[in-house]
Amino acid sequence: MQPNDIAMVYGNDPSGMTRKLLDHCGIAESLSKTAYIVLKPNLVIAATADGGATTHPEIVEAVIRYFKDHGFANISIVESAWVGDSTARAFKVHGYERLVEEYGITLVDVKKDSYTTIEAHGFAIEISDTIMDSDFLISLPVLKGHCQTTMTCALKNMKGCISDRSKRQFHSWGLHDPIAALNTVRKADLVLVDSLNGDLDFEEGGNPVQTNRMFAGRDSVLVDTFGASLMGFETSEIPYIEIAEEFGVGSTDLASANIVELNRDTTGAPYRPSGRVHELEDYTVASSACSACYGNLIHALARLDERGILSDLNQKIHIGQDYKGKTGCGLGVGICTNGFTRSVPGCPPKALDIVKFIEKHIQD
Ligand code: SF4
Structure with a gap:
């Protein structure tokens, strides 16, 4: 897998989707069997993944099974919950103790690890020694909203690799610059993004948006740039992404990315969405919509709402496979609705493209 490659897979079988991505990336073949493999999930809080906050x-x-099957023995899960929550409790909620017994891996709570203080771009950061000792670091972030940095994915997931003292300092330093700086010290060697049902706008979850997809890449900056577009954001709206590019962590050049879809989305939109997602549904007329397509529309509507222009939308948006081959008056999302008066192309279209499409309609 090259740095400009991104692989995407759809479905509702996280285990099978992960294996499909890893087989595609071919990582095991490129590593020594003695390599120390470290997995860095997002366990910001001790809550199950259905809430949209955790991996x-x-x-x-x-x-773990992939690396075990390929003969690797030295594997750890390394993470710390946010300041004030217990990583041990998060490990328990996610059933990691069974993984220790079944696969012989180790769990490392960064809050209890030793640290090395490393200067980067003017910030003195206490980073976990286990993370620095890893030969191959796999970041497993959740693509979701964040109340302070707008969104979080690969670059910000590294914040779980530092001491609680450094985490507090990051907030006083404004988050964006130190997040980018941290990734110059140690960045992920591979990112596998959990974009199954990340939260609409909050890192703690509560408003999960079902999108039933995962994607992989080796450049954390490119992965975050792509993730931002899936959530309906311009890269410039997430300062730490562009700062990380300035610091040499990676590239925001999505136009030069090689994006490969390993399958098609055949999963349906959620039957009972929650909270704010349910309110945004009032702007849609869905009929057999694929979940990633529908999730992108929900993200786009949320972005327009945050800009205060959603209430100017004077009609509902059609989406779904039942509109294939049909003509209709009004707005549609995805190639299934290309017979409508106005339709945004793509299968599925990115949330950012949907945002621009609806904005233009409102302006016209
Ligand atoms: S355009 Fe149609 S087929 Fe394609 S993802 Fe959307 S609903 Fe599914």
Whole structure:
């Protein structure tokens, strides 16, 4: 897998999807069997993955099984919950103790690890020694909203690799610059993004948006740039992504990315969405919509709402496979609705493209 490659897979089987991505990336063949493999999930809080905040445990187990199947023995899960929550409790909630027994891996709570203080771009950061000792670091972030940095994915997931004292300092330093700086010290060697049902706008979850997809890449900056577009954001709206590019961590050049879809989305939109997602549904007329397509529309509507222009939308948006081959008046999302008066192309279209499409309609 090259740095400009991104592989995407759809479905509702996290274990099988993870294996498909790893087989595609061919990572095991490029590593020594004695390599120390470290998995860094997102366990910001001790809550199950269905809330949209934490990495699905089946993804973590599938990565371990992949490396075990390829003869690797030295594997750890390394993480720390946010300041004030217990990592041990998060490990328990996600069933990691069974993984220790079944696969002989180790769990490392960064809050209890030793640290090395490393200067980067003017910031003195206490980073976990286990993370620095890893030969191959796999980041397993959740693509979701964040109340302070707008969104979080690969670059920000590294914040779980530092001491609680450094985490507090990151907030006083404004988050964006130190997040980018941290990734110059140690960045992920591979990123497998859990984009199954990341939260609409909050890192703690509560408003999960079902999108039933995962994607992989080796450049954390490119992965985050792509993730931002899936959530309906311009890269410039997430300062730490562009700062990380300035610091040489990776590239935001999505136009030059080689994006490969390993399958098609055949999963349906959620039957009972929760909270704010349910409110945004009032702007849609869905009929057999694929979940990633529908999730992108929900993200786009949320972005327009945050800009205060959603209430100017004077009609509902059609989406779904039942509109294939049909003509209709009004707005549609995806190639299934290309017979409508106005339709945004793509299968599925990115949330950012949907945002621009609806904005233009409102302006016209
Ligand atoms: S355009 Fe149609 S087929 Fe394609 S993802 Fe959307 S609903 Fe599914």
